[in-house]
Structure formats: C-alpha cells, structure tokens
Amino acid sequence: MGDRPLATDDDLVARAQRGDTRAYGTLVKEHQTLAFRTAYLLTGSAADAEDAVQDAFVKAHGALGRFRPGAPFRPWLLAIVANEARNRRTSAGRRERLALRAAEDPLSGGAVPSPEAALLDAERREELLAAVNDLREDDRLAIACRYFLGLSEEETAAALGWRRGTVKSRTSRALDRLRAQLEVEA
Amino acid sequence: MTELERALVGLGGELAFPETPDLSERVLGRLALEPSEPRRRRRALVLVLAVLAVAVAAAMAVPQARTAILEFFRLRGATVERVETLPRVPPATETTLDLGRPLPGTRADVLIPAALGPPDAAYADDEDYGRRLTLVYEPGPGVPESPYTGVGILVSEFLGEGATRYVEKLAEAGTRIERLQVGAYPALWLEGGPHIVFFEKEGRVFEDEGRLAGNTLLVERDDMLVRIEGEISKERAVEIAESLELG
Numbered sequence: 001m002g003d004r005p006l007a008t009d010d011d012l013v014a015r016a017q018r019g020d021t022r023a024y025g026t027l028v029k030e031h032q033t034l035a036f037r038t039a040y041l042l043t044g045s046a047a048d049a050e051d052a053v054q055d056a057f058v059k060a061h062g063a064l065g066r067f068r069p070g071a072p073f074r075p076w077l078l079a080i081v082a083n084e085a086r087n088r089r090t091s092a093g094r095r096e097r098l099a100l101r102a103a104e105d106p107l108s109g110g111a112v113p114s115p116e117a118a119l120l121d122a123e124r125r126e127e128l129l130a131a132v133n134d135l136r137e138d139d140r141l142a143i144a145c146r147y148f149l150g151l152s153e154e155e156t157a158a159a160l161g162w163r164r165g166t167v168k169s170r171t172s173r174a175l176d177r178l179r180a181q182l183e184v185e186a
Numbered sequence: 187m188t189e190l191e192r193a194l195v196g197l198g199g200e201l202a203f204p205e206t207p208d209l210s211e212r213v214l215g216r217l218a219l220e221p222s223e224p225r226r227r228r229r230a231l232v233l234v235l236a237v238l239a240v241a242v243a244a245a246m247a248v249p250q251a252r253t254a255i256l257e258f259f260r261l262r263g264a265t266v267e268r269v270e271t272l273p274r275v276p277p278a279t280e281t282t283l284d285l286g287r288p289l290p291g292t293r294a295d296v297l298i299p300a301a302l303g304p305p306d307a308a309y310a311d312d313e314d315y316g317r318r319l320t321l322v323y324e325p326g327p328g329v330p331e332s333p334y335t336g337v338g339i340l341v342s343e344f345l346g347e348g349a350t351r352y353v354e355k356l357a358e359a360g361t362r363i364e365r366l367q368v369g370a371y372p373a374l375w376l377e378g379g380p381h382i383v384f385f386e387k388e389g390r391v392f393e394d395e396g397r398l399a400g401n402t403l404l405v406e407r408d409d410m411l412v413r414i415e416g417e418i419s420k421e422r423a424v425e426i427a428e429s430l431e432l433g
Contacts, residue, residue: 021214028210036206046204057213102200128197147191148198179190 009073017064024064028057031074034149035081038159041144042085052084059084075158078151082159100144102129131181139174146171261406264413266363266374285309285320296321297343297412301429305341319343323416330417334400339416341426345409364420368427373405375420403427 015023039049145156289308305321325331329338403423
C-alpha cells in the first residue's frame with residue numbers, strides 16, 4: 001500500500017468518472033484545503049466556506065461527466081467552489097470585507113521559517129498585511145489568490161471569474177499600489 | 187519574483203486561516219444518500235426522472251447506446267444540440283436558478299419587453315467577460331407558472347465579448363427545434379419537451395450544473411443574445427421578443 005505511487009488528478013478523475021467513489025474521496029481530501037481557503041476568502045465566513053465547499057464537491061461529482069479528460073482539475077473545481085461561495089455571500093447579503101490576519105505565533109511548534117517568511121520581521125509583516133487589507137476588494141483578492149493561496153493565473157481566473165489577462169493586470173496594479181502604500185509608510 | 191512578491195508569499199504562510207474541516211466523509215455520505223433522499227423539490231425530481239426515463243428509453247431503442255450529437259444549431263453565443271442521451275442531471279434538490287444579484291431598480295441599458303411591462307424582479311450578473319441581466323415575471327393571467335423555473339417568464343439578456351455561451355442539450359425526440367426570424371434577427375425556438383440548459387465561459391462550466399428548461403426562444407440581436415423561457419406559445423414568445431425596448 002505504502003509503496004504505491006500517488007495517483008494523479010487525471011487518474012483519480014478518470015476513476016471517479018467510472019463510478020469509483022473512493023477515488024473521488026481522495027480528490028476531495030487532496031483539494032479540500034485549497035477549496036476551503038478560497039471559499040473563505042470569498043465568503044468571509046468559515047461556516048459558509050465549509051457549506052460552500054461541501055456543496056461544490058457534491059456538484060462537481062455530478063458534473064464529472066462533462067469534465068474534459070486531460071484538463072486540469074483544480075481550476076475547474078475552484079470555479080465551482082467560487083460559484084457556490086459567491087452564491088452564499090450574495091444570498092446572505094454580506095458586504096463586509098474579510099480582514100486577513102496573521103497567526104498569533106506563526107513559527108510556533110519549532111517550524112522552520114521558509115526563506116520568504118524569514119524576510120519578514122514582525123513589524124514589516126504587520127505593515128504589509130495592513131496594506132493588503134487596505135486594498136480595494138478586487139486587488140486584495142488578486143493578491144490573496146496569487147500569493148497567499150499560491151494559485152496560478154489560470155486558477156485565480158477560475159476562482160474569481162475573471163479573464164486571465166485581467167488577473168495579470170489587476171495583480172500588477174495591486175502590487176504597484178502596495179509598493180506605493182509601503183513607501184508612504186516608510 | 188520581486189522582493190515584494192516573495193514577502194507576500196511569506197506572509198501567506200503565516201496567515202490565520204480557519205482549520206480546514208475534513209469533508210471527504212461527508213461528501214461521500216451525501217453522494218451515497220442523494221439518490222434515495224426524500225426530495226423537497228419533488229416536482230423537479232419528477233421532471234428529472236421523466237427526462238432520464240426518456241433518455242434511457244431513447245438509448246435502449248437503438249442498437250447501440252450512443253451519445254452522439256444528432257443535430258446542431260448555432261447562434262452566436264448559443265449552441266443547441268440534440269443528443270440521444272442527456273448529460274448527467276444534477277440532483278433535483280440542487281436545481282436552483284442562479285440569476286446573479288437582485289437589481290434594486292431598472293437600468294438604462296436593460297431591454298424591457300413592452301408586451302409584458304416592467305418585470306416583477308430583475309437580476310444582474312456582471313462579470314469581466316460580459317453581462318447577464320434577467321427579468322422575472324411572476325405567473326398571472328395568460329402566464330402559467332413554469333414547472334421548470336417556478337416563475338412565469340424569464341427574459342435573459344446576454345451582452346459580452348462572446349465568451350459566454352449557452353449550451354442547450356435536448357434528448358427528447360418530441361422537443362421541436364425551429365429556426366425562425368424575429369424581426370431582422372435570427373432566432374431558435376425550442377418547444378414540446380423539457381431540455382437541459384447550462385452555461386459555459388471560456389470553455390469551462392460557468393453554472394456548474396445544468397437545469398431543466400421549458401419552451402425557450404433564443405434571439406441573436408446584434409451583439410446581444412436574448413433568451414425567453416416560459417410555458418408560452420411561440421407566437422407569444424416572438425411577440426415578447428419583438429417588443430423589447432430600452433426601459
């Protein structure tokens with residue numbers, strides 16, 4: 001069991017399309033964290049995000065018959081997740097923004113800081129986070145998807161319902177605004 | 187990657203996201219229960235089953251079950267396919283209308299059908315790729331409630347860069363598809379049996395599932411696609427389409 005190579009998304013999707021629910025369960029496990037965090041960014045509520053992701057996985061299973069073999073699974077799934085998340089946000093009438101915050105003690109538990117994290121001292125981290133939170137919604141979402149969630153441009157486009165070119169231009173604009181904001185504060 | 191981008195990646199690793207719940211068991215549990223779960227929307231279920239039954243019957247009636255597209259109709263922004271078997275139909279409990287956000291008032295760029303007057307509700311779904319506006323008319327005299335939407339008539343207007351398109355799949359042999367003209371505009375009329383409609387955007391599923399739809403008129407008006415759905419006659423649908431004017 002343990003020495004079997006890990007199945008790829010393509011393999012798992014193909015098996016799930018043939019009715020293998022265990023394969024679909026594996027897909028859920030592998031993508032649920034990213035799906036949940038994406039939904040959380042869009043809804044601003046952990047409970048709504050949980051419901052949205054659960055419904056999205058059920059709907060995605062129902063739509064597997066239309067999934068194009070060989071296409072990347074993550075952007076397809078994220079589009080469904082984001083649709084569910086936006087529906088909840090709309091139906092709940094929520095308009096307040098989610099304020100991103102840093103973990104209380106991000107390096108607790110003996111974790112070794114990543115090279116990127118090591119660049120940030122506590123003060124600069126708070127400045128940067130405040131600047132991101134001050135961005136307009138579109139810019140903030142672009143930054144969050146691309147850098148906080150590590151989504152590709154294609155995945156960000158799927159999650160936010162934008163064109164890929166729009167993702168690129170809004171990310172660039174958001175970075176410019178962040179730089180300007182940080183320079184003012186410096 | 188610039189220093190700022192690297193700093194953002196580092197910050198992302200330190201954000202306090204809520205702990206992700208393990209959803210796999212719950213998802214698989216729902217998938218196992220869905221087929222036998224009592225339906226709150228029994229009407230939709232009946233329709234789903236009816237369509238599935240027809241699809242199965244159609245598949246059984248031919249020597250080899252096939253999913254080939256038998257007929258193909260196209261407008262700019264809309265494709266209608268007649269197939270022998272339907273794509274998977276989502277659970278009936280998930281059959282919902284997703285029309286976007288409610289519009290509090292009318293907008294200058296909305297076409298209103300004078301034949302129906304102001305809508306009872308309006309919704310907008312604005313995206314980078316274009317715009318979808320939907321006018322909702324409740325059932326009333328001469329406008330029966332649609333068993334597929336729960337409202338009287340839906341008038342949807344799509345305006346965009348051609349990135350959004352309808353795909354209307356039909357499996358029932360009894361569903362008629364007719365090419366016609368509405369004024370100067372090419373149109374398609376679908377009547378006689380439920381079909382499945384869903385939307386795609388740039389090759390990906392936009393509404394992630396299809397839904398059953400009733401009689402539908404699709405009209406290509408320059409760069410706009412108009413879709414009128416309801417349990418109404420072709421003549422009435424054409425009359426509504428011809429009366430569209432800026433509100």
